Amino acid sequence: MMFLNAILVAGVTALSIPLIIHLLHRSRYRVVRWGAMHLLAFRERHQKRRLEIQHLLLLLIRCAIPALIALCMARPVMTGVRSLLGAAKTSTVIALDNSDSMNVGNTFTQAREFAQKIVDRLPRGSEAAVVLMGGRPAPLLDQPTFDTSRVSYELSRQQAGFGAANVPVSLDLAAGILKKMHEAHREMIVISDFQRTSWSNTNAPAMPPAATFVHLGREEKNNVSVESLDLSRSLIGVGQKLQVRAHLRNHGDAVYRDLRVYFRVDGVERAASQISLGASEAGQVLFTHAFDAPGSHVIAVTVDVADALNSDNTFLASVPVEDCLPVLLVDGAPSNEPLRGATDFLEIALAPSPASLVATRTSNQADNVASNRVVVLANVAQLSDEHVRSLTEFVRRGGGLLIFPGNRINTVWWNSRGKALLPVPFTALSDDPTSISVQHFEHPALELFNDPRNGDLSAAGIQHWFKFAEAPTNTFVLARLATGDPFLVEKRLGDGSIICASVPADAEWSNLPTRPFYLPLMQQLVTYLASKATPPRNVEIGQSLVAVVPDDKPVELTDPAGERHRLKPESRLVRYDDTRRPGLYTLDTPIHFVVNTARSESDLEQLTPPQIESFAKTFGANVVTSWDEYRQLDQRRRYGREFWRPLLWLVIALIFVELWLEQKLGRSRAK
Amino acid sequence: MARARDSLTPDDLRKIANLQMFARLVVEGFCTGLHASPHKGFSVEFREHRGYVAGDEIRRLDWKVYGKTDRLYIREYEEETNLRATLLVDASGSMSYAGKSGLTKAAYAQRVAACLSYLMLKQQDSVGLVTFDSKVRKYVPPRSRPSHLQILMNTLEETKPGGETELAKVFHQLVAKIHRRGLLIILSDCFGEVSELMSALAHFRHARHDIIIFQIWDRDELDFPFHQWTRFDSLESVADHRLVDPIRLRSTYMENLENFRAALKQGCHRHRIDLVPLVTDEPYAVALAHYLARRMKTA
Numbered sequence: 009m010m011f012l013n014a015i016l017v018a019g020v021t022a023l024s025i026p027l028i029i030h031l032l033h034r035s036r037y038r039v040v041r042w043g044a045m046h047l048l049a050f051r052e053r054h055q056k057r058r059l060e061i062q063h064l065l066l067l068l069i070r071c072a073i074p075a076l077i078a079l080c081m082a083r084p085v086m087t088g089v090r091s092l093l094g095a096a097k098t099s100t101v102i103a104l105d106n107s108d109s110m111n112v113g114n115t116f117t118q119a120r121e122f123a124q125k126i127v128d129r130l131p132r133g134s135e136a137a138v139v140l141m142g143g144r145p146a147p148l149l150d151q152p153t154f155d156t157s158r159v160s161y162e163l164s165r166q167q168a169g170f171g172a173a174n175v176p177v178s179l180d181l182a183a184g185i186l187k188k189m190h191e192a193h194r195e196m197i198v199i200s201d202f203q204r205t206s207w208s209n210t211n212a213p214a215m216p217p218a219a220t221f222v223h224l225g226r227e228e229k230n231n232v233s234v235e236s237l238d239l240s241r242s243l244i245g246v247g248q249k250l251q252v253r254a255h256l257r258n259h260g261d262a263v264y265r266d267l268r269v270y271f272r273v274d275g276v277e278r279a280a281s282q283i284s285l286g287a288s289e290a291g292q293v294l295f296t297h298a299f300d301a302p303g304s305h306v307i308a309v310t311v312d313v314a315d316a317l318n319s320d321n322t323f324l325a326s327v328p329v330e331d332c333l334p335v336l337l338v339d340g341a342p343s344n345e346p347l348r349g350a351t352d353f354l355e356i357a358l359a360p361s362p363a364s365l366v367a368t369r370t371s372n373q374a375d376n377v378a379s380n381r382v383v384v385l386a387n388v389a390q391l392s393d394e395h396v397r398s399l400t401e402f403v404r405r406g407g408g409l410l411i412f413p414g415n416r417i418n419t420v421w422w423n424s425r426g427k428a429l430l431p432v433p434f435t436a437l438s439d440d441p442t443s444i445s446v447q448h449f450e451h452p453a454l455e456l457f458n459d460p461r462n463g464d465l466s467a468a469g470i471q472h473w474f475k476f477a478e479a480p481t482n483t484f485v486l487a488r489l490a491t492g493d494p495f496l497v498e499k500r501l502g503d504g505s506i507i508c509a510s511v512p513a514d515a516e517w518s519n520l521p522t523r524p525f526y527l528p529l530m531q532q533l534v535t536y537l538a539s540k541a542t543p544p545r546n547v548e549i550g551q552s553l554v555a556v557v558p559d560d561k562p563v564e565l566t567d568p569a570g571e572r573h574r575l576k577p578e579s580r581l582v583r584y585d586d587t588r589r590p591g592l593y594t595l596d597t598p599i600h601f602v603v604n605t606a607r608s609e610s611d612l613e614q615l616t617p618p619q620i621e622s623f624a625k626t627f628g629a630n631v632v633t634s635w636d637e638y639r640q641l642d643q644r645r646r647y648g649r650e651f652w653r654p655l656l657w658l659v660i661a662l663i664f665v666e667l668w669l670e671q672k673l674g675r676s677r678a679k
Numbered sequence: 680m681a682r683a684r685d686s687l688t689p690d691d692l693r694k695i696a697n698l699q700m701f702a703r704l705v706v707e708g709f710c711t712g713l714h715a716s717p718h719k720g721f722s723v724e725f726r727e728h729r730g731y732v733a734g735d736e737i738r739r740l741d742w743k744v745y746g747k748t749d750r751l752y753i754r755e756y757e758e759e760t761n762l763r764a765t766l767l768v769d770a771s772g773s774m775s776y777a778g779k780s781g782l783t784k785a786a787y788a789q790r791v792a793a794c795l796s797y798l799m800l801k802q803q804d805s806v807g808l809v810t811f812d813s814k815v816r817k818y819v820p821p822r823s824r825p826s827h828l829q830i831l832m833n834t835l836e837e838t839k840p841g842g843e844t845e846l847a848k849v850f851h852q853l854v855a856k857i858h859r860r861g862l863l864i865i866l867s868d869c870f871g872e873v874s875e876l877m878s879a880l881a882h883f884r885h886a887r888h889d890i891i892i893f894q895i896w897d898r899d900e901l902d903f904p905f906h907q908w909t910r911f912d913s914l915e916s917v918a919d920h921r922l923v924d925p926i927r928l929r930s931t932y933m934e935n936l937e938n939f940r941a942a943l944k945q946g947c948h949r950h951r952i953d954l955v956p957l958v959t960d961e962p963y964a965v966a967l968a969h970y971l972a973r974r975m976k977t978a
Contacts, residue, residue, distance in 0.1 A: 037908035037922060043773030043784070044870060044900050045913045047935040048921050048928065063927065673927065 011082040019078025026070035062673060069666045076659045080652040085643065097133045099152070099189035102126060103182045105200035106142040106166060107173035108590075108609035112201070112316045115225030116168035119199045122222060125635060126197060127160045129642075137185050138163060141178035141200065142170025143588045143605060144550030152189050167569075169319050171549045171590050171605030173206040194218065195645075198629070201225040202615045205608040207623065218645050219629035222638060223620055228316035229260035232267065232285060233610035234309050234323035242452070243535040243542075245330050245365030246302050252295045254309040254323065258285035259611045268312040271295040274305055283311075302331035304545070304600045306592060320610040324592055326545035326600040330365055333538050336380040337370045340388035341416050347514075350386035350414055353521035354513045357530040366534060377402045381538040386513050387414025390421035391429075400428050404502025406556075408537020411506065412513040413474045431483045431499035431508045432476040442470050442489045451486040451498070453507075453536035456528060463525025466490075472517035473510045496533075505537055546602045553584040553593055553601045566594045568603075702790075702797035702832070706967065728752040762804035763821045763861030766792045767853070768835065769895075771812040771844035772915035773870050778899040780960055785840035787959040788866040788895050791966045795864060796831045798967060800824075807857070808834055811849040812842035818856060843915040846871050850879035860887040864970070869894050869943060877946035890952040891973055893966055894943070897959050903932050 011017050042048070102123045110116040127136050136159045138148035148162050179198070186194055195218040200207075202223050233256070240251035252271065258264060264285045271279040281293045299305055310322040335358060337351040347353060351370055358366040369380075374395045377383050383399065385391075388411075391399070403409050409429060423433040444465040449458055456462045465487070476494050479485055486496035489510065498507045513530075515521045543554035557563055557577050565573045565584050568591025575582050575595075582595065590605040615623065617631075624631045632638040728741060731751035741754045774785035792808070799806045800823065807821030808831050817834050846867060857863070863883055869876060869892065883890055899905075905925035913919035925932075940956075947954040955969045 033908055033924075037910050038905075039910045039912060040905070041776065041914050042911040043776040043868065043914045044936075045911065045915075045919055045921070046870060047900075047932055047939060048911055048923065049935070059927065059931075 011084050013082045016078060016082035019081060020075045022074035022078055023071040025074060026067060030067060062669065066666065066669050066673065069662050069669065073659055073662050073666065076655055076662070080655045080659065083652050084655070085651070097131055097135070097191045098193040098195055099135045099186060099191040100126065100130060100195045100197065101137045101139060101152075101182045101186045101189070103139045103141055103178050103196065103198040103200075104148075104163075104166070105173050105198075105206075106140045106168045106170045107203070107206065108142070108169050108171060108317065108319050108605060109173075109201055109203045109206075109612055110142075110168035110225070111319055112225060112228050112612060115201055116166075118224045119201075119222070120163055120166055122199055122224065122635060122638075123197075124160045124163050126638075127156045127163065130156050135189050135191055137182075137189070139178055139182045139185065140166070140170065140588070141173040141175065142168070143172070143174070143590065145174050145178040145181050146588060147181070147185060152185060169590065170588050172609045173200065173203065175200075175206050195220070196629075197222060199224060202620050202623075203609070203611075204613045204615055205611050207615055219627060220638065220641065221620065221624045221627070221629050221631045223617075223631060223633050225614075227614040228612050230262045231259045231315045231317050231320070231610055231612050232264060232311055232313045233257055233259065233317070233320035233607050234269075234311055235290070235607045235610070237307070237309060237323050237325050239325065239327065241535070242539045243330055243333060243365065244299065244327060245333070246300065247298055248365060249296055249298050250327065252297065252307060252309065252325075254293045254295070255290065256283060256285060256293065256311055257290040257607075257610070258288060259613075260315075261287045263287055264313060269293045270308075270310045270312065271297070272308040272310065273297060273299075275308075299327070299329040302329045304328050304598055306600045306602065316612055317610060320607060324602040324604075326592075326602045328542060328545055328599075333366045333382075333535070334380045335366050335368050335382045335384065335534055335538070336374070336377060337368050337384045337386065338374050338388055339370055339372060339386055341386075341414055342370075342372060347521075350412070350512065350514050351384065353515065353526065354384060354386065354530060357521070357527040358534055360527065366531075374399055377407070380407070382408040382410060382534050384410045384412070384513075384534075386412040387416050389416045390418045391426060393425070396426060396428060400501065403429075403504035403506055406503035406543065408504055408534070409506040410533055410537060411508040413508075413510065414512040414514070415516065419474075429506060431497045431506055432479050432494065435475045435477050438473050438475050438491075438493075439471070440491065442473065442491050444468055444470070444495055445488045445490050445492075447488075449487065451484065453532045454486055454496075454529075456532055457525065462528055463523070465525055465529070467525070468518055468520045468523045470511055470518040470520070476510060503543070507533060507537060545600060546604060547587065549590055549603055549605050550587060551603075553587060553603075555582050555595055555597070555599045555601075556580055557582050557595075557597055564596045566596075568592055702793040702828075706794055706798045706801065727755050729755055762799065762802075763807070763859055764795075764799050764804055765807040765809060765821055765857055765861060765863050766795060766831075767809045767811065767850075767863060767865045767867070768792050768838065769812070769844065769846070769865075769867030770810045770816055770838045770840045770842070771867075771870075772841050772913075773844055773868055774895065775840035775914055776897050776900070778897040778959065780898075782959050783840065784868055784895040784897055784959055785838075787957070788893070789835045789838065791893060791895075791957065791963055792864075792866055793832060793835055794963050794967055795970055796828060796835075798970070800828050800831075805861075806831060807861075809853060809856075810834065810838045811853075812840075813845040813848065815849055815852060815856075821861065844868075844871050847875035847879040850876075851882055854879075854882045854886055857886070857888070861889070862973075863888045863890045865890065865892045866895060867892070868896065868900075873939065873942040873946055876943075877950065880946070880952055881950055884950050884952070889973075890950075891970065892947065892952060892954045893969075894954060894956045895959065896956055901936070901958065903929050903936075905929075 104119060104123050106116065110119060123138065130136060133154060134156065135152050135154055136156050137152035138159060140146055140148055149159065153159060182196055186196055197220045199222040235255040235257050238253040241248070244250050254269065256269070266282045266284055269281045269283055270277055278297055279295050283291045283293050285291055305327045306324060307327055308322055308324050313321060337354055339349050339351040341350045343349040355368050355370060359368050374383060374385065374391060377398055383402065399409060411430065419434040422430050427433060446464065446466040449455055457465055470489065473489065476497060479494060479497060482499060484498045485494045486498055486507065489495050494510060496507055496509050498505055511518050511520060520526055547553065557580055560577045560580060562574055562576050563582055565575055567573065568589050573584065575584055584593065587603045590603045593601040593603060620631050630641055632641055728744060729752065731740060731753050735753050739753050741752050744752045768788055770785060774788060775783050777783040796806045803823050805821035805823040806827065808817065808819040810816045816838065819830055819834050846869065880890060903925065908922065909925050910920055910922045944954055953973055955966065957966055
């Protein structure tokens with residue numbers, strides 16, 4: 009047992025007060041010379057004994073009352089053997105939720121201060137680590153440290169808004185760190201707002217015996233978010249119209265009328281719209297914009313609403329605007345007659361007007377492929393080994409390769425020496441007339457055709473086509489023929505992609521080029537493959553930012569917090585990995601990257617306290633909601649349970665017993 | 680009688696040092712309101728005549744019978760029926776307790792004894808006196824001479840309380856000393872073992888003595904008016920003392936007192952002994968009234 013206010017234990021000496029009063033009374037007696045001594049004797053011994061016991065009991069109670077009051081004030085703690093561990097060093101891991109939802113109110117400030125208090129109160133020589141749960145969970149410091157002041161300082165610099173909390177990974181990470189720590193007394197503390205979307209379906213990792221869930225923040229339901237932006241083109245050129253469809257959602261029960269939605273390009277407001285959202289309703293707003301200059305641009309859609317969470321009211325997207333998209337068309341069966349060459353229809357489809365984004369160059373050989381974004385091989389019988397190597401390297405570095413078969417191709421060569429480029433080997437030429445099977449297309453290159461207004465792929469008639477061998481696992485079938493055989497097959501190679509069709513691009517074996525969908529189909533395929541050449545500018549949290557820069561001179565990157573990072577390119581490729589914070593990252597060149605986070609954080613519903621309790625039970629953890637509760641819990645764990653409350657009840661009971669006993673003895677005196 | 684009680688309180692009479700004077704004052708005052716004494720002229724009573732034999736006193740010859748019959752007859756009388764009373768005054772240590780009034784029980788007992796002696800001798804009764812504690816200190820045989828009063832008073836005045844009480848033992852001794860039946864007036868607090876006391880008194884009763892016990896109490900002994908811690912030192916034994924909290928002891932004391940008095944009363948009733956409790960703050964006339972009432976019964 010120990011005392012929290014040890015100095016007040018001295019108050020126990022108050023028990024001597026009744027004794028002193030008793031002894032004083034006893035010492036100040038008078039003397040009477042008395043005759044009737046035999047009447048002073050107790051008639052029966054047991055009666056005397058009983059009275060003596062009662063008076064002794066009364067004296068003891070009177071002594072006990074002030075002593076117990078002093079003990080109560082000294083706040084005794086039942087410890088047992090735990091007191092030996094009480095001030096022992098501990099290994100503590102704090103999992104701190106720094107997700108977007110923690111920005112509601114001052115929840116994160118509370119959480120941060122809570123964590124700092126925990127760290128500051130750790131016994132001297134304790135080991136501490138912090139895991140940040142938002143986005144891609146990561147430890148605050150590379151290694152657990154004994155320098156708790158440093159942990160506290162680093163915590164003080166933390167902010168929320170790191171996307172959605174990844175609870176399972178965070179807890180696994182924290183448990184893993186804790187396992188490697190050194191002290192026998194281990195503790196894990198999870199500080200979070202227990203947002204339902206983050207905490208549902210979380211499996212319990214192996215938690216230490218002393219695990220605590222700290223639930224902070226109140227549930228706020230009124231929140232509107234811009235959930236996503238759909239861009240009509242993956243590649244866009246100067247002057248081309250880009251349609252931006254913004255998806256908005258009202259996560260709460262409030263009804264919002266005529267919300268203003270702004271469309272900004274590079275920070276300049278370009279358009280505005282209005283939308284009304286009922287309770288739990290979703291809506292869309294469409295903006296159209298044509299960029300007047302090539303380069304990297306940032307578009308932002310912002311809904312003007314006063315709600316609980318501001319960070320999800322704006323959705324950013326980085327849009328690279330191309331000046332020109334060079335495509336090399338390698339014609340394996342050129343013809344002097346119009347529209348008889350293997351690439352004639354393609355040339356028209358890809359560059360229907362001089363203002364087209366795509367600039368085609370037709371050649372008989374696959375030379376100088378590096379200066380192009382996409383290379384199309386149409387009815388090419390075979391390639392030299394050097395061309396195969398250069399094309400392979402071209403694709404590996406992000407280029408796109410589109411292969412169309414034809415009557416001239418050497419299937420034996422393609423299946424053997426050209427197999428590095430071919431996604432799937434050719435097996436046989438089929439003469440069964442068929443058509444393209446229409447289904448829901450998952451591939452981004454064909455998503456356009458999920459809307460029938462953009463063309464009916466099944467309208468084409470195909471007389472001859474190549475069969476492919478069974479598709480290996482690293483390939484993806486974009487579309488199939490009515491026979492079930494693949495129509496378009498994709499293989500990823502390095503940073504680029506290769507798509508191979510089973511039908512030629514000309515009108516020899518099919519009427520594809522004469523169908524209305526031919527032009528958008530070819531445009532989609534080429535722009536898809538071209539976009540592979542440009543590393544993505546809009547990434548998820550945790551994905552690396554990659555850009556091709558003109559030379560290998562160091563460049564600087566500004567992150568969403570405004571911090572600048574100096575990066576050294578390698579082979580003109582610059583890479584930045586620490587994308588835990590969502591928002592806009594800008595390379596000086598300039599190239600913009602947007603790191604997006606899942607908008608699941610916008611649904612601010614929290615687990616109910618009983619749910620948190622039952623959840624904690626499965627984790628074997630305790631739940632606290634305030635610092636005082638935590639302190640008591642920690643005190644109990646370290647030192648045992650405070651028991652001044654039962655002592656106080658005992659004092660009250662003793663006061664009543666004393667009164668009763670006093671009255672009882674008084675009655676017997678009056679008899 | 681009521682007037683005497685009112686006028687003569689022990690507090691007033693305490694100032695009179697001379698016991699005889701005191702007794703006279705009390706008794707005279709007491710008797711002032713009484714009717715004519717019912718005991719007047721009962722000194723001799725004729726029983727029979729018998730023939731004269733040589734040696735008989737000439738003055739006892741009945742000359743009237745000689746004149747009628749010419750024979751010498753001696754008149755024989757009944758023995759004198761005057762009361763033979765013996766006062767047994769307790770002089771043990773416990774009798775020396777004095778409460779607020781300052782009058783010890785022993786002093787009160789002596790004065791009551793003096794008053795009774797005076798009264799009885801005035802009525803020509805024989806009065807004896809025994810003072811005792813654990814043994815008989817003084818024994819004055821009963822006499823009815825007026826001059827006997829002085830002896831009694833002197834003996835009483837000389838008596839100082841002290842020593843332990845052993846009533847039963849003393850009484851058993853006295854049975855042998857007091858041959859002739861008479862009235863025994865015991866002035867004592869009767870502290871001691873009741874059963875033994877009763878046994879001794881039964882011994883007296885067996886010797887056909889009438890007994891009146893004037894049990895002397897101090898008011899403190901009846902009320903036990905103590906509050907603070909008190910050490911009670913025995914008046915009879917130096918070694919015996921008891922430090923008690925009177926407040927918590929009082930109930931037990933009162934219970935003991937009741938039991939003691941009840942046992943004494945019951946024992947006296949069984950042996951037809953008059954038990955008259957006297958408190959030292961009560962008038963002495965109470966004792967006289969009790970005595971006279973008893974005397975009338977006896978006569």
